[in-house]
Amino acid sequence: MNEAALYEYVLRMSDDSLILGQRLGEWCGHGPILEEDIAMTNIALDLVGQAISLYDFAVLLEGKDRDHDQLAYLRYENEYKNLLLVEQPNGDFAMTMLRQFFFDAFRLPLFEFLEKSPVEQLAAIAQKSLKETRYHLKHSSEWVIRLGDGTEESHRRAQAAVDHLWRYTHELFYENQHDVELQENGLVPKLSDVQASWMITVQEVLKEATLAIPTNNWKFEGGREGRHSEHMGYILSELQYMQRAYPNMEW
């Protein structure tokens, strides 16, 4: 098996889940209504749960006898391989929901394909995460539609979020030599297939939401290679605070 390649692949997924879960956690207690506070926390909990399963698998692949917390908490910034999309600040509720929507629309087909992967552990994680992700996508889509087709103000905010986040969506389909290797061996899906499915969802939902897809296709990339936005350092300084301030202790 292509362990190094697979390790990187799983690590990216773990980091995506962790960082997005971290961002959603920031909302806790500050949501637009109590019901939505609870909904966002549910999604955050699912993502943290996925991160734990994925890191556990990454640990096995790495074979260095680290545990999931060491991977999650004790790497340097350029060793995190999450998407730039998921590290973007929460902004207003429209920004958060659009970020979630673009991500969920990517994760759902990805997990659908991975459920059939011959890599058993990955297939098992995908199977469990699939149900969660299907719900996340339903929830974020419902909100994108309501914000887009709600009031003038909500439409303006939702469109601004689409326009801002669009540049980060290209990175969802980032590939390097490792990906090609894994795809050729049939271990992971072709990203072009995931992308086709993603595009259909995005077009359908944005259309119903009366939101326009931006025409500027300039791409922002870097997260997958460990080059992050300025936001990442702040995310990590909170995430890692306890582990860095009190090294080698158990909590």
Add this chain to the structure above:
Amino acid sequence: MSNSQWPLWEVFIRSKQGLNHKHVGSLRAPDATLALENARDVYTRRSEGISIWVVESVQIHATDFDQSGSFFEPSDTKIYRHPTFYEVPDGVKHM
């Protein structure tokens, strides 16, 4: 109701197959779709349900407290509707 307050919905949950939906509480939601999603997140966090009904609270009609006597007490005297009203000899089975 202000423009920003959402309507109130009553939530009913079937906890497992074979049982009735049971009233569990209420919540606020702008429409039925989100009412169901909110109900899922609020009232089934610990696997309490397999099916949810939501009904806008204004759609519920209830009996009046003042009339509860005339509504319910007449049936109290109809004890012949209960099996224990009837005597059956000891030897009779399956009844």
Add this chain to the structure above:
Amino acid sequence: MTRADQERIFNEKIAKEIKIEPNDWMPEEYRQTLIRQISQHAHSEVVGMLPEGNWITRAPNLRRKAVLLAKVQDEAGHGLYLYSATETLGADREKTIDDLHSGKAKYSSIFNYPALTWADIGAIGWLVDGAAIMNQVALCRTSYGPYARAMVKICKEESFHQRQGYESLMKLCKGTPQQKAMAQDALNRFWWPALMMFGPNDAESTHSDQSIAWKIKRFTNDELRQSFVDATVPQAEILGLVIPDENLKWNEERGHYDFSEINWDEFWQVVKGNGPCNKERLAARVKAKEDGLWVREAANAFAKKRSMKKSA
């Protein structure tokens, strides 16, 4: 039915431990007392999300992060169950929340104390949830049906809250000296505010007598406070932590622990808004409501458009 009949039926129900339900006739003062008490309780759950919520992004490992998220989420849920109970009394949630934001309605003062270290999260679970549970278990038998049912559900769910706090402190107390000192410091800061959670002494408590007569409250403030001290002292001993009270001593004759008088000046100052975090907590809630305004309006507008489309 005459007013006298209604009142007689109500009093009979209370005497016979029959629950009062939303549609039943009830004295206006009973209704107002319930609305005040339940909404205050709901506000406490929601404001209580803030000090702990602050630590979600800094939780020291993934397991603790998940536990904390789940716990804070439960608090939102409990706030919601309780608002739901106030709405059965005809109190509108938005108005209830406006009363909180204007300072007219209160919430538990404990949340006006800051959560400064990770040990505080453990201490909040152990002491604050522990004190809350004392109150809540008693309230499962309160005379108003929807409130009692909400409390039963809340008590079931809360049972993990106190345990996770205690477990988390246990980890610190078995850890490095630095961790243990962190735990002791948290106990030092949270002990007295936790005792204050039961409210003024019985002699000073304005609403107590009538609430007890109506069986809204089943035990007095001082009774509950004493139960809490009695239950908590042995738990502190197992942790190896020292409760910050020189006069704390087992009283054989009473069969209870004696403890020092609470600093009531501090209590009243914090109630009046002069606690370390009163302003921050309220400001956060007001901001959440204001920032969410356009979201709630948008969802309503969308619902209206869709229902018009349907009927057209």
